[in-house]
Every structure is written in structure tokens, then in C-alpha cells.
Amino acid sequence: MMNNVEDTEDLRVRRTRKLMQKALIELTIEKGFADITVHDITDRAMVNRSTFYRHFTDKYDLLDQFMLKIYELTGHQEEFLPPGEECPAVYKAPVGLVNLVQHVQTYSSFYRVMLGEKGDPGFTQKVLQYVEKRFRHLLVNMELQSKSTVLPIDLLLSYVSHAGIGAIVWWIENDQPCSPEQLATWLNQFSMADINHALDAAR
Amino acid sequence: MMNNVEDTEDLRVRRTRKLMQKALIELTIEKGFADITVHDITDRAMVNRSTFYRHFTDKYDLLDQFMLKIYELTGHQEEFLPPGEECPAVYKAPVGLVNLVQHVQTYSSFYRVMLGEKGDPGFTQKVLQYVEKRFRHLLVNMELQSKSTVLPIDLLLSYVSHAGIGAIVWWIENDQPCSPEQLATWLNQFSMADINHALDAAR
DNA sequence: GGAAAAGTGTTGCGTACGCAACGGAGGGTG
DNA sequence: CACCCTCCGTTGCGTACGCAACACTTTTCC
Numbered sequence: 001m002m003n004n005v006e007d008t009e010d011l012r013v014r015r016t017r018k019l020m021q022k023a024l025i026e027l028t029i030e031k032g033f034a035d036i037t038v039h040d041i042t043d044r045a046m047v048n049r050s051t052f053y054r055h056f057t058d059k060y061d062l063l064d065q066f067m068l069k070i071y072e073l074t075g076h077q078e079e080f081l082p083p084g085e086e087c088p089a090v091y092k093a094p095v096g097l098v099n100l101v102q103h104v105q106t107y108s109s110f111y112r113v114m115l116g117e118k119g120d121p122g123f124t125q126k127v128l129q130y131v132e133k134r135f136r137h138l139l140v141n142m143e144l145q146s147k148s149t150v151l152p153i154d155l156l157l158s159y160v161s162h163a164g165i166g167a168i169v170w171w172i173e174n175d176q177p178c179s180p181e182q183l184a185t186w187l188n189q190f191s192m193a194d195i196n197h198a199l200d201a202a203r
Numbered sequence: 204m205m206n207n208v209e210d211t212e213d214l215r216v217r218r219t220r221k222l223m224q225k226a227l228i229e230l231t232i233e234k235g236f237a238d239i240t241v242h243d244i245t246d247r248a249m250v251n252r253s254t255f256y257r258h259f260t261d262k263y264d265l266l267d268q269f270m271l272k273i274y275e276l277t278g279h280q281e282e283f284l285p286p287g288e289e290c291p292a293v294y295k296a297p298v299g300l301v302n303l304v305q306h307v308q309t310y311s312s313f314y315r316v317m318l319g320e321k322g323d324p325g326f327t328q329k330v331l332q333y334v335e336k337r338f339r340h341l342l343v344n345m346e347l348q349s350k351s352t353v354l355p356i357d358l359l360l361s362y363v364s365h366a367g368i369g370a371i372v373w374w375i376e377n378d379q380p381c382s383p384e385q386l387a388t389w390l391n392q393f394s395m396a397d398i399n400h401a402l403d404a405a406r
Numbered sequence: 407g408g409a410a411a412a413g414t415g416t417t418g419c420g421t422a423c424g425c426a427a428c429g430g431a432g433g434g435t436g
Numbered sequence: 437c438a439c440c441c442t443c444c445g446t447t448g449c450g451t452a453c454g455c456a457a458c459a460c461t462t463t464t465c466c
Contacts, residue, residue: 011424012452015249037413046218048454053415214454215422240443251424256445 032118235321
């Protein structure tokens with residue numbers, strides 16, 4: 001039991017989880033995350049309540065497993081700036097970032113709620129932590145993290161992470177006024193500019 | 204096995220059937236009824252193919268079971284004109300008719316295909332036969348069917364049934380330009396006028 | 407306050423379903 | 437013709453799930 005992340009070949013398992021995730025998303029949009037009960041979810045998903053506990057410990061666990069999609073989408077961050085190289089005037093946004101923004105667009109109603117007042121603070125925190133982690137990873141790949149001695153690196157990370165979430169929030173609360181690729185490109189430009197600016201200051 | 208119409212308490216059974224009906228509707232809209240295979244349906248519904256045959260003999264059977272909804276919606280035809288009474292200028296449409304039109308509206312994309320060139324002729328025939336049956340039932344309730352000796356009653360039934368379908372087709376192919384209640388009222392007015400006219404001619 | 411109701415989390419047993427495999431009927435392509 | 441491929445329809449076995457019931461905690465309401 002509680003075979004959490006892994007492959008789960010059985011069609012019944014995949015279907016059941018999909019139905020419950022779908023129910024969670026719909027219900028979150030309708031009444032906010034806090035007011036949702038396990039009974040609500042299983043009712044909507046046409047699944048017995050006991051089955052819920054075979055897969056998840058609670059609704060937060062279900063939410064976490066939904067977030068795995070984000071990890072998958074951004075898991076392969078192939079592209080990064082070669083060390084010491086100047087930033088070109090026009091960036092092509094990394095594939096992972098475009099995937100992420102497209103994913104947000106697909107579930108925009110859900111994210112609008114979850115990142116807002118009727119959402120879950122823990123969710124926002126987890127998203128922030130993951131974004132920070134990705135940025136930290138990026139800096140490691142750039143082999144530049146050691147140079148930054150003047151400006152605290154954690155300040156920089158918190159800064160760009162919150163900024164990225166801010167851009168996403170603006171985007172979904174204004175009904176995605178630009179394409180995902182456009183937003184991803186801007187996000188990439190701004191965050192890279194911030195990072196490079198911080199590194200310049202540190203030199 | 205093959206417990207066709209009945210209650211089917213088990214949640215798994217109801218869910219499985221619902222998922223397959225949903226898949227059928229979606230696929231019909233996407234590629235037409237003729238091109239759908241059992242594999243397509245089970246794939247979309249996230250159900251094993253063998254499970255399909257536990258519930259239905261083929262896709263036509265699945266389609267038939269979807270039509271049961273129509274029978275349920277129109278099953279209780281409470282209101283009908285008292286015999287010999289004059290038709291009032293403004294009708295209130297029968298509940299069953301309003302329910303039917305609302306149901307068509309809910310699945311309008313599906314009916315648009317099914318009643319059109321990419322649909323199934325047998326489906327249209329079944330709808331027509333059912334509508335005829337309802338009209339025949341109505342005439343029996345009005346206790347007026349015996350009076351019609353000049354005009355063949357089957358001609359009248361075929362006339363008003365096809366006319367009703369025609370109105371529905373116009374309605375869904377023009378994106379429901381009026382409310383279901385409005386359409387139901389018109390349908391009721393016209394068909395009742397036709398029936399009474401035929402009866403007058405027979406007198 | 408105290409009772410009723412709603413929500414959580416767990417259990418054993420029966421069953422609907424997934425899986426793999428089968429044979430068979432078209433239906434195109436060399 | 438033989439060959440492959442798709443789709444159909446069925447079967448036996450193992451398993452995920454539904455159901456009912458349970459104790460417990462938290463909410464709601466008079």
C-alpha cells in the first residue's frame with residue numbers, strides 16, 4: 001500500500017488517481033482548497049472513500065502528487081548560459097520554463113485559486129521552494145555561485161523566485177494576455193539579468 | 204453478466220458506464236460515430252477493452268443505453284389537452300418536452316453530429332420512432348384517435364415527428380438561438396395545432 | 407453545556423475490473 | 437496467393453476497489 005511516486009502500471013490505479021486529481025482541481029476552483037473534504041473528492045470522482053486512503057494520506061498529499069507534474073515538466077533543464085558569456089539581446093526561453101508556463105495555462109483556473117486567498121499557503125511555499133531550488137541548480141551549473149560574496153545568494157534566490165511567481169500571478173489573473181512562450185522569454189530575460197547584475201556587483 | 208437496464212448499485216459499474224458514455228460522446232463529436240472503435244472508447248475512458256464487453260455488446264448498444272436518458276426525461280407526460288377542448292392561445296409546454304430540449308442543449312454538440320451526416324442513421328430512426336410513439340400515446344390519452352378516419356393517423360404521426368426533429372436540428376445547428384422553454388412551447392403549439400387541424404378535417 | 411451531525415482513518419470480505427492471451431474475421435499490400 | 441495489421445469477442449486468473457461497519461475527533465446547533 002501507499003506506493004507513492006512510482007510507475008503504477010495498473011490501469012485502475014492510474015484512472016483512480018486521475019479522477020481524484022480532476023475532482024480536486026474542479027472543487028478547488030468551485031469552493032477553494034480549504035473547504036474541500038475527502039468525501040467531496042471521492043464523491044465527485046465516483047470513488048469510494050476508502051480507496052482515497054489507499055493512495056493518499058490526505059488532500060495535501062493528493063495536492064503534492066499533482067505537483068509532481070511540475071517537477072516532470074521542468075526536470076530537464078538542458079540549456080543554461082555558458083560561464084562568463086555575455087547575455088544575448090534576445091533569449092530563447094528554456095524548454096522546461098515554456099513547459100511550465102503552458103502547464104499553468106492548462107490549469108489556470110486552478111492556479112489562480114491556489115496562489116490566491118482561497119488557496120493553500122503551503123502550496124505557494126512549495127512552489128517557491130522548488131523555483132528557488134531550480135535557480136540554485138542553475139547557478140551551480142553556471143559555476144558562478146562561488147563568486148557572489150558581496151550579495152547574499154539566498155537574497156538573490158528569494159528575489160527572483162518571488163518575482164517569477166509574481167509574473168505568473170499577474171499573467172493568470174489577467175487571463176493570459178500574452179502567449180506562454182512570450183511570458184517564458186520575458187521571465188528568462190529578467191531573471192537572468194537579475195542574476196548577472198548581482199554577479200557584476202559582486203566582482 | 205450483461206445486466207442491461209437495471210439499477211446497478213455498485214459504484215464501479217456506474218462509474219465505468221459513465222466514463223464510457225462520456226468517451227463515446229467526445230469521440231463522436233471529434234471524429235463521427237462511424238469511425239469509432241471499441242478500442243477508441245476504452246482508451247479514452249481508461250477502461251480495459253474486456254470490461255466494455257461486460258456491459259455492452261457493441262457501440263450501438265452503448266448508444267442505446269445513452270438514449271435511455273431520453274426515455275427517462277420524457278417518461279412522465281402528465282399534461283395533455285382535455286378531449287374536445289379548444290386550444291388556448293398560449294401553451295405552457297409539457298414538462299417532459301422541456302426536459303428533452305434541455306437535455307439536447309446539454310449535449311448539443313453530440314446531437315448535432317448524430318443527427319447529421321457523420322452520425323448514425325439508426326439513431327435518427329430510433330429517435331423518430333420514439334417521438335412517434337409519444338405522439339401516438341398522446342392521441343390515445345386524448346381519446347381522439349378513433350375519430351380520424353379521413354386522414355391516415357400514421358401520416359399525421361410521421362408528419363409531426365419529422366417536423367419536431369426538424370425543429371430540433373435547426374435549433375442546434377444555429378447554436379440554440381432561443382431558450383429551451385421557448386422552443387418547447389413553439390414545438391408544442393405547432394404539433395398540437397397540426398393534430399387538431401387533422402382532427403377537424405376528419406370531422 | 408450536551409446531543410446530533412459531519413469528517414477522519416481503518417478493517418475484512420466480496421466483486422468488478424485489468425491483464426494477457428487466444429482465435430477469428432476482414433482488409434490492405436507485396 | 438501469402439503476409440501483415442487492425443479490430444472484434446471471449447476466457448482464467450490475480451488484484452484494486454466497493455461496501456459496510458467500526459472507533460474516534462471535530463463542528464454545528466439548540
